Amino acid sequence: xxxxxxxxxxxxxxxxxxxxxxxxxxxxxxxSLFWYVQYPGEGLQLLxxxxxxxxxxxxxxxxxxxxxxxxxxxLEKGSVQVSDxxxxxxxxxLGDGQNFVFxxxxxxxxxx
Amino acid sequence: xxxxxxxxxxxxxxxxxxVTLRCSPRSGDLSVYWYQQSLDQGLQFLIQYYNGEERAxxxxxxxxxxxxxxxxxxxxxxxxxxxxxxxxxxCASSVGGARIYEQYFxxxxxxxxx
Numbered sequence: 001x002x003x004x005x006x007x008x009x010x011x012x013x014x015x016x017x018x019x020x021x022x023x024x025x026x027x028x029x030x031x032s033l034f035w036y037v038q039y040p041g042e043g044l045q046l047l048x049x050x051x052x053x054x055x056x057x058x059x060x061x062x063x064x065x066x067x068x069x070x071x072x073x074x075l076e077k078g079s080v081q082v083s084d085x086x087x088x089x090x091x092x093x094l095g096d097g098q099n100f101v102f103x104x105x106x107x108x109x110x111x112x
Numbered sequence: 113x114x115x116x117x118x119x120x121x122x123x124x125x126x127x128x129x130x131v132t133l134r135c136s137p138r139s140g141d142l143s144v145y146w147y148q149q150s151l152d153q154g155l156q157f158l159i160q161y162y163n164g165e166e167r168a169x170x171x172x173x174x175x176x177x178x179x180x181x182x183x184x185x186x187x188x189x190x191x192x193x194x195x196x197x198x199x200x201x202x203c204a205s206s207v208g209g210a211r212i213y214e215q216y217f218x219x220x221x222x223x224x225x226x
Contacts, residue, residue, distance in 0.1 A: 032211045043202055043217035044155075045114065051212045089155070096209035097160045097168020100145070104154045 002027045004090050004103035012109045019077040021106050023064075023090035026071065031092040033057075033066050033073040038087045038105070047075075047088070080110045115139065116218035118203050124224045130191040133221045137184055137205030143167065144186040145206070145215060146178055150199040161186055162209060193225045 048057030053068035115138035157170035161180035204215040
């Protein structure tokens, strides 16, 4: 089946530290890949996406590259801020319904 | 603002009761998805509608049902509520069902069953 695995959290960093959140996937076809972010008390927001191998998605200083050979889509940011504290979800899509699969989420806390 | 609206924002009700959650998708989106988010089970896909028709069904209990109306808004009906149904319920919408389309999420309805 299709699945997404994320690194266990919570992740705690100091402001301006480098962030990596690992994400790997298993898919029966050729998925699109996404990162979503959920701030406290809010819904999920699309952070970035990539629809084919070697594509790099980027937004708000976050980046992730679609690596088909390692089935990975790791999220990175060079310098985190306190305002980046949230839960981050990696997801894949092969289309409808159950074919849009979310990982369990990684909670990030950034300390001033 | 994602353009997806959900009402109500909070709902407190008693066991055994029935509630209806409402969702309006982004303008132009034909697909609506419902998810349940709880602390111990993460984000669970419940059901998807596309242009008024049920497209996919996930881990939705028989006590729950949904529909999508001609104006594309959707309602999720939860009946015979149990304490374990307390959770955040999210609606999401997308243009269609192709793999390249991202989903846009509403702010959610927090349901508390007492």
